[in-house]
Amino acid sequence: MKRLIILMAAMLLSVAGLSAQDKGYDVFVPIGKYIAQGDAGSLSAWFAENLEVSIISSTRNCSKTQARQIVKTFFDAYTPRSFDISHKASRSNMKYALGQLSAGGELFLVTIFVSAKTDGTFQIQQLKIDRQTEVY
Numbered sequence: 134m135k136r137l138i139i140l141m142a143a144m145l146l147s148v149a150g151l152s153a154q155d156k157g158y159d160v161f162v163p164i165g166k167y168i169a170q171g172d173a174g175s176l177s178a179w180f181a182e183n184l185e186v187s188i189i190s191s192t193r194n195c196s197k198t199q200a201r202q203i204v205k206t207f208f209d210a211y212t213p214r215s216f217d218i219s220h221k222a223s224r225s226n227m228k229y230a231l232g233q234l235s236a237g238g239e240l241f242l243v244t245i246f247v248s249a250k251t252d253g254t255f256q257i258q259q260l261k262i263d264r265q266t267e268v269y
Contacts (some may be wrong), residue, residue: 160247160255161218161230166235168243169216172210177201178258182249187261198261207262211237228255233265240265 160179167176180197187193188207195203218232224247234241246259 156184159221160228161221161245164245164247165216165218165230165232166231169213171213173201173205173208174258176204179247179255180260181256184257185259185261187259187263189262189264197260204260208236211239211241216243234262 136214147225155227164176165180167173173244177197177200180200182197183194184197184200185192186200186203188203192198193203214235216232216234218230220231222229227246227247228248229244232243234243241262242265244259244261245257248258249255
């Protein structure tokens with residue numbers, strides 16, 4: 134009985150210690166899903182308190198709230214149809230992804246930079262959306 138309690142406690146602690154962003158977790162899966170859905174509200178939950186947003190060559194350093202409105206305005210003007218990440222890379226506490234967004238009848242190249250916080254979670258530091266001029 135005592136052994137069973139210890140085993141169950143060890144299992145609970147190991148499961149409780151897992152977070153959604155542990156090693157092996159791909160932070161770009163939910164981010165990519167929200168971009169594909171045009172869900173600025175859910176996407177903004179991943180924004181840093183201050184970040185750089187560049188939409189079709191207009192770049193701003195802004196607050197999380199301002200960035201949410203900028204992205205929402207973009208999604209309202211260009212309704213997303215699909216989003217596919219074509220490249221991912223990481224370096225120490227930074228990760229980035231490149232993807233192609235089909236929205237509003239056009240193709241856009243999306244670049245996303247995320248950084249790790251001290252608690253091991255990630256947040257978007259930079260989001261860049263530009264019209265795609267070449268096929269990659």
